[in-house]
Amino acid sequence: MSQLHASIRVDVDVANPGQFFACCGLLELADxxxxxxxxxxxxxxxxxxxxxxxxxxxxxAGEATLNQVDPSDPMSSPIEISDPFRPIRLDWWRDDxxxxxxLKVWAGSMEGVRITRAMQRAIREERYRTGALFNIGTVxxxxxxxxxxxxxxxxxxxxxxxxxxxxxxxxxxxxxxTAFPAVEFFCxxxxxxxxxxxxxxxxxxxYSSWAxxxxxxxxxxxxxxxxxxxxxxxxRFESWxxxxxxxxxxxxxxxxxxxxx
Numbered sequence: 001m002s003q004l005h006a007s008i009r010v011d012v013d014v015a016n017p018g019q020f021f022a023c024c025g026l027l028e029l030a031d032x033x034x035x036x037x038x039x040x041x042x043x044x045x046x047x048x049x050x051x052x053x054x055x056x057x058x059x060x061a062g063e064a065t066l067n068q069v070d071p072s073d074p075m076s077s078p079i080e081i082s083d084p085f086r087p088i089r090l091d092w093w094r095d096d097x098x099x100x101x102x103l104k105v106w107a108g109s110m111e112g113v114r115i116t117r118a119m120q121r122a123i124r125e126e127r128y129r130t131g132a133l134f135n136i137g138t139v140x141x142x143x144x145x146x147x148x149x150x151x152x153x154x155x156x157x158x159x160x161x162x163x164x165x166x167x168x169x170x171x172x173x174x175x176x177x178t179a180f181p182a183v184e185f186f187c188x189x190x191x192x193x194x195x196x197x198x199x200x201x202x203x204x205x206x207y208s209s210w211a212x213x214x215x216x217x218x219x220x221x222x223x224x225x226x227x228x229x230x231x232x233x234x235x236r237f238e239s240w241x242x243x244x245x246x247x248x249x250x251x252x253x254x255x256x257x258x259x260x261x
């Protein structure tokens with residue numbers, strides 16, 4: 001793939017489910033700005049060929065209109081992202097038929113719309129306009145200055161998230177912890193089209209990367225492992241309960257289980 005020109009190139013750990021699906025979100029938005037965009041994985045990068053640049057994409061994503069579709073439900077309302085993008089409705093967490101309920105990591109008093117807006121607000125900073133955006137961690141605040149915890153899509157958050165691992169509950173103590181807002185924001189978008197495949201084990205999923213340029217319309221098939229091109233890799237991960245109440249979940253690091261020839 002190195003002979004192809006990548007307009008956008010970002011660093012990615014494909015075994016981090018949050019980063020993988022954030023790449024799918026980047027491609028989704030790139031295609032909605034510049035129709036015909038194509039993306040592929042070229043370790044250790046995710047590449048996109050399109051009519052724009054990463055800087056332009058992140059700038060527009062940070063300023064995009066974000067609407068709460070159901071005003072009465074700040075926790076689980078569908079979210080619409082539009083202007084300057086072709087509108088996209090995010091509501092995958094309401095799709096019980098596909099098992100997406102087990103992919104929804106937030107619960108209880110966590111407000112999905114508030115988290116999304118806070119992560120979007122964070123990526124407006126200049127430092128997120130580079131290919132290292134998935135590795136930039138920060139404490140995230142909303143417009144009122146209150147700390148906002150992330151969704152927990154980024155697998156780096158799952159490590160030692162449970163009280164039995166560290167001896168106390170970071171959530172209960174309301175500790176200020178580092179989030180990776182670009183991963184959280186773009187992963188939420190990527191999961192709308194690119195869903196991992198459910199396995200026979202509850203809350204355990206599989207996804208496949210690909211090494212050939214694909215349009216946004218085809219990535220759902222590729223992620224599910226139905227395009228076994230040369231260079232594809234399949235990973236398995238768990239959407240894991242991170243609290244004793246068994247309500248809040250997080251994506252754990254994935255294990256590679258197969259590799260295409």
